[in-house]
Amino acid sequence: MVMSKQIPVIEQILSANDRLAEQNRQKLDSLGVYSINIMASPGAGKTALIEQTVPRLAGKLRIAVIEGDLATSIDAERATAAGAVSVQINTGGNCHLEAQMVRDALEQLPLHDIDLLIVENVGNLVCPAGWALGTHHNVLVASVPEGDDKPYKYPATYRGVDTLVINKIDLLPYVRFNMERFRQGVAILSPGLTTFPVSCVTGEGLPAWLEWLEHTIATFRQDLSNAK
Ligand code: MG
Ligand code: ZN
Numbered sequence: 001m002v003m004s005k006q007i008p009v010i011e012q013i014l015s016a017n018d019r020l021a022e023q024n025r026q027k028l029d030s031l032g033v034y035s036i037n038i039m040a041s042p043g044a045g046k047t048a049l050i051e052q053t054v055p056r057l058a059g060k061l062r063i064a065v066i067e068g069d070l071a072t073s074i075d076a077e078r079a080t081a082a083g084a085v086s087v088q089i090n091t092g093g094n095c096h097l098e099a100q101m102v103r104d105a106l107e108q109l110p111l112h113d114i115d116l117l118i119v120e121n122v123g124n125l126v127c128p129a130g131w132a133l134g135t136h137h138n139v140l141v142a143s144v145p146e147g148d149d150k151p152y153k154y155p156a157t158y159r160g161v162d163t164l165v166i167n168k169i170d171l172l173p174y175v176r177f178n179m180e181r182f183r184q185g186v187a188i189l190s191p192g193l194t195t196f197p198v199s200c201v202t203g204e205g206l207p208a209w210l211e212w213l214e215h216t217i218a219t220f221r222q223d224l225s226n227a228k
Pocket of ligand 2: 094
């Protein structure tokens with residue numbers, strides 16, 4: 001009987017976040033800004049991927065970055081140095097971004113002059129996937145040194161992902177990582193998932209990732225103009 005009093009409270013918290021996420025999405029759609037939410041464990045290479053992506057798309061896409069971290073503005077400085085307009089969110093200990101934080105950050109960005117918004121979530125494989133931000137697409141960055149067991153250990157995150165980047169493939173000869181075992185674990189949770197093995201150090205695999213990003217944004221714009 002005690003439990004029944006607690007359940008509605010949890011539902012209210014979730015729906016408040018979902019409502020704000022929906023408002024974020026409407027704002028982004030109305031301005032024609034495509035957005036991705038990048039999730040990963042700490043050190044997988046989320047910021048490195050942003051650093052490699054932004055300059056390679058210079059002159060084609062105008063990119064803004066929202067960086068989520070517990071503390072510091074180190075990653076926003078890296079994104080700015082790479083050529084993006086960026087805003088740092090310090091969550092003050094919160095281990096994931098929430099829609100309200102993204103809403104506040106959106107107000108700081110010149111969205112009228114932006115084609116792609118990249119949100120880098122707090123490094124954490126547990127809860128970011130459970131919090132809608134209003135972004136269009138979830139990108140998960142896995143990395144070879146983390147080990148090939150991660151899809152098996154973090155099924156909720158691997159199930160909620162739309163696109164997977166496997167970073168640090170340059171380290172495959174040096175660490176224990178069975179690509180086949182990893183891919184089988186992913187396939188059980190997200191069959192047919194679009195996957196890009198890359199190295200942000202050597203640049204291997206990045207052209208396919210960039211091509212996919214450009215194509216996805218072109219399709220998004222086409223869908224928006226068809227809907228008008
Ligand atoms: Mg980072
Ligand atoms: Zn969290």
